[in-house]
Amino acid sequence: MKQSLSKYLFIIFIVALTIPTYFYFFQIEEQTPLSGDFHLEKKPKYTKNEFINGSFQQRMESHLKDSIGFHHFFIRFNNQWKYSVFDKINLLGVVRNGRTMLPLDYVNTYLGKDYIGVTELNLYAKKLKELQDTLANHQIKFLFLIAPGKAAIYPEKIPQYLLAQKKDSTNYDVFTQLLEQHDVNTIDYLKYFQSKKNTLESKIFSDNGLHWSGNAVSYAADSLMNYLKSNFNLNVPSIIRKAGTYTVEDYRYTDYDLVELMNLMQNIARDTLYYPELEFTVTPSEKKPVLLSCGDSFFQSFEGFYPVLDSCFSDRSRFHFYNEIIEWPDRFYGLHMPADYLDLEIELPKTDLVILESTDENIKLKSFVMIERLLNHYKEKTSIRKSLLAHLENQKENQKLAKKYFALANYTYEEMLRSIAKSKLTNEDLDVFNDAVLETIEKIKSNKSWFEAVKQQAIDRNITIEEALRINAEFTLEQLDQQ
Numbered sequence: 001m002k003q004s005l006s007k008y009l010f011i012i013f014i015v016a017l018t019i020p021t022y023f024y025f026f027q028i029e030e031q032t033p034l035s036g037d038f039h040l041e042k043k044p045k046y047t048k049n050e051f052i053n054g055s056f057q058q059r060m061e062s063h064l065k066d067s068i069g070f071h072h073f074f075i076r077f078n079n080q081w082k083y084s085v086f087d088k089i090n091l092l093g094v095v096r097n098g099r100t101m102l103p104l105d106y107v108n109t110y111l112g113k114d115y116i117g118v119t120e121l122n123l124y125a126k127k128l129k130e131l132q133d134t135l136a137n138h139q140i141k142f143l144f145l146i147a148p149g150k151a152a153i154y155p156e157k158i159p160q161y162l163l164a165q166k167k168d169s170t171n172y173d174v175f176t177q178l179l180e181q182h183d184v185n186t187i188d189y190l191k192y193f194q195s196k197k198n199t200l201e202s203k204i205f206s207d208n209g210l211h212w213s214g215n216a217v218s219y220a221a222d223s224l225m226n227y228l229k230s231n232f233n234l235n236v237p238s239i240i241r242k243a244g245t246y247t248v249e250d251y252r253y254t255d256y257d258l259v260e261l262m263n264l265m266q267n268i269a270r271d272t273l274y275y276p277e278l279e280f281t282v283t284p285s286e287k288k289p290v291l292l293s294c295g296d297s298f299f300q301s302f303e304g305f306y307p308v309l310d311s312c313f314s315d316r317s318r319f320h321f322y323n324e325i326i327e328w329p330d331r332f333y334g335l336h337m338p339a340d341y342l343d344l345e346i347e348l349p350k351t352d353l354v355i356l357e358s359t360d361e362n363i364k365l366k367s368f369v370m371i372e373r374l375l376n377h378y379k380e381k382t383s384i385r386k387s388l389l390a391h392l393e394n395q396k397e398n399q400k401l402a403k404k405y406f407a408l409a410n411y412t413y414e415e416m417l418r419s420i421a422k423s424k425l426t427n428e429d430l431d432v433f434n435d436a437v438l439e440t441i442e443k444i445k446s447n448k449s450w451f452e453a454v455k456q457q458a459i460d461r462n463i464t465i466e467e468a469l470r471i472n473a474e475f476t477l478e479q480l481d482q483q
Contacts, residue, residue, distance in 0.1 A: 091261060097157040099207045099270055101258045106149035107158055109361040112167030116364050118174055124366045125178035128356075131371050132184060134378050135354055141232045144179065145357040146172070147298035148190035148212060150205045152360055153197065172360040187227055189220055190360055201274035202246070208269055211254040211298060214305040215274045221308040234289045234353060236312045237282035244276035253304040254297075280311040290350050291317035294370040295357030303328055316350060316410065318342065323368035337405055343419035344377040346411065388433065392421035440473035
């Protein structure tokens with residue numbers, strides 16, 4: 001009897017061990033994807049060379065490990081076990097005080113550990129002022145937003161051993177003073193929410209979230225629209241905050257994002273969060289302003305929790321996420337269209353408002369090079385050799401991209417192709433052409449009859465001799481390319 005029982009137990013044990021393998025080979029199970037930046041190894045293609053050097057075996061081992069049946073379940077089970085039994089979280093770069101989770105980067109910002117110095121911050125503020133004045137000369141309004149970091153709103157939640165490391169200066173403290181000195185149009189949401197910290201219906205940041213809460217975003221959006229109406233006289237709607245709902249479990253958008261990264265089996269939320277209803281009052285005759293914006297994930301919240309951007313701005317508007325990809329309007333979402341595929345020569349003439357946004361933690365990144373892109377558009381530019389652009393436009397990959405994106409961007413196919421070609425130009429390309437132009441100008445000057453003809457051309461066209469020289473030099477180079 002004992003022998004028979006042992007035999008059955010052994011069989012059950014072997015079957016249990018092999019069940020995940022059956023699920024892998026027969027694709028029985030559909031696993032709910034894990035949250036976060038996970039790279040699951042795909043099944044590698046066999047090649048003789050990779051088999052000989054052993055890389056095929058390593059990749060196959062990783063693939064089997066990532067794809068075996070119940071893989072995601074066991075990861076979640078393991079994480080839940082560690083959290084429930086040992087109170088451990090599997091999040092790098094996060095510190096805790098009780099139930100409150102704080103991203104370490106934002107803690108370091110509050111402590112001043114990432115301080116870049118008054119010189120750098122002053123240059124940054126001066127560039128923002130220069131951009132504001134430049135845009136004003138082209139009838140475009142400008143506004144800079146500072147979004148709050150969680151540590152700056154709840155410094156009392158920072159562990160004491162870290163608070164002891166606080167520096168005298170922080171990027172936020174120094175930079176906000178400089179913005180005021182240089183008269184840069186600014187909404188400082190960090191200061192705004194510090195003053196409202198104990199008066200809102202629910203927390204500005206949930207214990208389990210990295211970003212500002214839905215309720216905080218409703219106040220921020222209302223404040224933004226009021227500023228645009230009163231300071232810029234823009235036709236944006238008023239926002240009416242109506243009675244909403246309180247919830248402990250049905251969190252929206254990013255209010256549970258840190259715990260989602262933990263990949264647990266159970267909901268561990270304990271905060272009661274409030275989500276008001278928003279009403280956007282706008283008359284049909286009002287023309288929505290065209291917005292060109294650039295910022296981080298906090299600006300995304302204006303579309304993630306409520307349709308603020310869709311309701312308040314034209315669908316010809318753009319949001320450049322970290323100045324890397326276009327994230328809004330919604331038709332761009334998930335397509336990862338590079339931001340520099342949109343030509344500022346096409347975008348800016350139809351733009352009414354430029355908004356740059358940054359959290360206190362991202363101040364050191366100085367608006368993600370967007371300031372330079374915008375300022376360079378209005379400065380004297382190095383000419384682009386038409387033959388070089390034509391070469392890039394003839395590349396099948398660029399033509400394929402133009403076909404993919406032109407309708408999305410409301411461009412013609414030709415505009416999209418030219419814009420993509422311009423984005424592919426390197427500084428080296430431009431420098432080589434500019435050197436060729438300067439060399440040709442010297443040749444014109446050394447040829448007496450040619451130089452006299454250029455002088456006469458400058459008089460006839462009412463332009464400077466330098467302008468006429470460059471025009472002739474560029475024309476000469478283009479003619480050479482066509483021979």
